[in-house]
Amino acid sequence: MPEGTADGIVIDKSSNTIHISRTYAAGVERAWWAWTDPKAIARWWGPQGWAATVYEMDVRPGGRWRFQIAPEDGSAAPVRSIATYKAVVAQAELRYDDEFADQAWQPDGTGTFPTAVTFVPAGTGCTVEVTAGFPDGRALQRAVELQMAEGYAEALDRLGDLLDAPHTGTPSPERETIMSDxxxxxxxxxxxxxxxxxxxxxxxxxxxxxxxxxxxxxxxxxxxxxxxxxxxxxxxxxxxxxxxxxxxxxxxxxxxxxxxxxxxxxxxxxxxxxxxxxxxxxxxxxxxxxxxxxxxxxxxxxxxSRAPAPADYLEHQEALIAAGKRSEAVEYFMTEMIGVPAEYIPAMKQDPSWDAMAKYAHTYAYDGRIxxxxxxxxxxxxxxxxxxxxxxxxxxxxxxxxxxxxxxxxxxxxxxxxxxxxxxxxxxxxxxxxxxxxxxxxxxxxx
CATH class of the missing domain: 3.40.50.1820 (Alpha/Beta hydrolase fold, catalytic domain)
Incomplete structure (x- = not known):
């Protein structure tokens, strides 16, 4: 039978899942932003007293979310994870497989934890529900002992601080204006x-x-x-x-x-x-x-009047994305399609715009089809x-x-x-x- 707590945590040993829900005054649109914008999620992800750093966030099926959480007082070692998105339904659902990672961003072998996040309108606000799955009862029990559920609950409480106090919790006025429209x-x-x-x-x-x-x-x-x-x-x-x-x-x-x-x-x-x-x-x-x-x-x-696109441009871009080489996909587009000299690329990579292009690198293949x-x-x-x-x-x-x-x-x-x-x-x-x-x-x- 599922075991519930006062924090809205349900531990279901029959399905090896932990389920947590929170209802917020903010609407679905804003909650979705907080879960899919790397600057926003870094402000609340993780339990109280822990700071999150997002290294990659590509919110699309097959895309990855790489992050680290670490105690602000240095009392424990940082924890790294890689989440691979399996389903993305805008402002409705996120599904991803979560894995702990080592310092080289390789899975540490402790298993994959399927996670589902749903966003449901609740009056003028919304309810966010998180269901974290575990491969077996032993893994679930270990998560319970490590107080993973309580960590999730604290993170969702921190999310409430961001969502319900927009004037003190938004990353930037410009971003909030865009999102609210x-x-x-x-x-x-x-x-x-x-x-x-x-x-x-x-x-x-x-x-x-x-x-x-x-x-x-x-x-x-x-x-x-x-x-x-x-x-x-x-x-x-x-x-x-x-x-x-x-x-x-x-x-x-x-x-x-x-x-x-x-x-x-x-x-x-x-x-x-x-x-x-x-x-x-x-x-x-x-x-x-x-x-x-x-x-x-x-x-x-x-x-x-200029060189044509490479005959295998589309296939090459798709192969780079499939291999997770998003920066290389940008470089290939810049050098082969735009004609940027190769010696300019290292300097271009230092500009923040390069990371923005890498985030959407899969769209080079999309437009390549068009x-x-x-x-x-x-x-x-x-x-x-x-x-x-x-x-x-x-x-x-x-x-x-x-x-x-x-x-x-x-x-x-x-x-x-x-x-x-x-x-x-x-x-x-x-x-x-x-x-x-x-x-x-x-x-x-x-x-």
Whole structure:
């Protein structure tokens, strides 16, 4: 029979599990953030008097969470663990297999502990339930003797301090503002897609680039919000959105369709660089739901004006991710696709942005699937897109020649496409110069 305690701990010897639940005044959205943001979870994870350090947190099926907890007074040795995510349902459920690790981050052989965390709305708040499993009764008894359940309970109490006292417990005002504005919509396959809606006027959906969530395009989204109702979102596999496997580019089109419904049934689309391939695919598939497109510097390679993508680019990226070599995946993208000289890479790795890209390194393969056939140094496929909405293909006046060649090729292929130039800007303008980009988009889409 399960044994309960006053702390809400249930020890079930029949299933070799420890179950703990807590109800908080904060909503599911905020609780999810606290469990999936590495800076947030470091503030509460572990029992009272212990400090947590997060070394890796890749919240997606197959992704890892590496962390250490250590007593603040140095009274005991640090404890290291590796959790491998098995299921991620945004703002609903996390499942992971937990293992203790040695100093070299290798499993120490004590076993794997399956853990499930669920997030359930409770009025205006939420209930978080944790169920930790153990391989056998002996392992469960050892956990009881080590007071693992009490440690979990203390950690969930510390979580309450963070959730229920936002003005004193949030990692940064900026992050809290972003999180409080996020909503979710359910895509056709049941995946939760997190999005943010700002501004007023005709709807426009901003599609982010590879290896970034919706915050990566926050500048252009804000600049557009003066004339549009702007929807920016976490593409699947990024931020607070789900990432069921296997990945299928068609599901990203379903996500955009769901967001168009949120926006009122029709919307323009905009993106920069690699996101332009998805924007075109979505516009072609969704027909009249898309009112127009503004594409900034699609990086298509249509001739010999630059080297094409490696023939095995996608397979190589997928192999790197499967091997857990996320930093190497970023390096491969930078050197082989962007053309960054190898000698620049060590300095780039010292910048915090490198870790952010490594977090989303799996998306290089995702976008590689979308961009397949568009970066081979050959003419664009004549039968891939059929779009009646007006299309602006913008290039920077200081941009590379192959980008302009691609823009002209796209305009020759699609009768409603117009090539525009953004003077005095280069490929980075969609992110670094959002105001002139937004103005050009507004002028084209709204006349």
């Amino acid at each position: 996020l909503r979710t919509v359910t895509s056709a396959d049941g995946t939760a897609i997190a999005y943010q809606k700002t501004g007023s006027g005709p709807a426009i959906i901003v599609i982010s680039n590879v290896a970034e969530d919706h915050t990566g395009v926050s500048g252009v989204a804000q600049a557009l919000s003066g004339h549009f109702t702007v929807v920016s979102f976490d593409r699947r596999g990024r931020g607070a959105s789900g990432d069921p496997q296997p990945y299928d580019p068609a599901r990203e089109i379903d996500d955009i369709a769901a967001l168009i419904d949120v926006a009122g049934g029709s919307a323009a689309l905009t993106s920069g660089s690699g996101g332009c391939g998805l924007a075109l695919d979505a516009a072609s598939a969704l027909g009249g739901k898309v009112t127009g497109l503004y594409l900034y510097e699609p990086p298509f390679i249509v001739d010999d 961009m397949r056939g568009l970066q081979d140094g050959k003419p664009l496929p004549a039968d891939r897109w059929s779009i009646e909405a007006p299309i602006a293909v913008a290039v920077g006046g200081n941009g590379e020649a192959f980008i302009r060649q691609a823009a002209n090729a796209l305009a020759a292929l699609l009768p409603n496409a117009t090539v525009l130039t953004l003077p005095d800007h280069d490929h980075s303008a969609f992110w670094m110069a959002p105001e002139p980009v937004a103005e050009q988009a507004r002028a084209f889409l709204l006349g």
